[in-house]
Amino acid sequence: CLSLSSVGCGGGGVNVPEGPMPQGGTFSGVWHSPQYGEMHMVQTGQQVIGEYTKDERSGRIQGTVRGNVMRFEWSEQREMVSGVAQTTRGR
Structure with missing residues (x-):
């Protein structure tokens, strides 16, 4: 079982x-993910980088693997109104 660890x-x-x-x-x-679409992730050693794009969203995660758990930071940009981007970040 692989686990992604996240904090809102x-x-x-x-x-x-x-x-x-x-x-x-x-x-x-x-x-x-139905909400985020396809996330393409690459693990090199203990480091993982992932990116996704769906509808008005594009996001990136960057994390570290320990055993079967990945802890990561996440950022997402959403273009709600043409030309105005909103950025969200989390861990």
């Missing part, structure tokens, strides 16, 4: 226990 803007924390990465496991690949 509410300031609370999430404590996800780390376990061993399954044999041959990696976060690299294309991950699909």
Whole structure:
């Protein structure tokens, strides 16, 4: 089981226990979400970078893997009105 660990803007924390990465496991690949579409992620060593674009959104995550858990920072830009971009960030 692979886990993505995230904390919303509410300031609370999430404590996800780390376990061993399954044999041959990696976060690299294309991950699909109905909300964010396809996120293309590349893992190099313990570092992971992912990007997605869907509708008016484009985003990026950058994280570090420990065992089967990835902790990351996330940013997203949304163009709600033509020419006006809104940026959201989180951990």
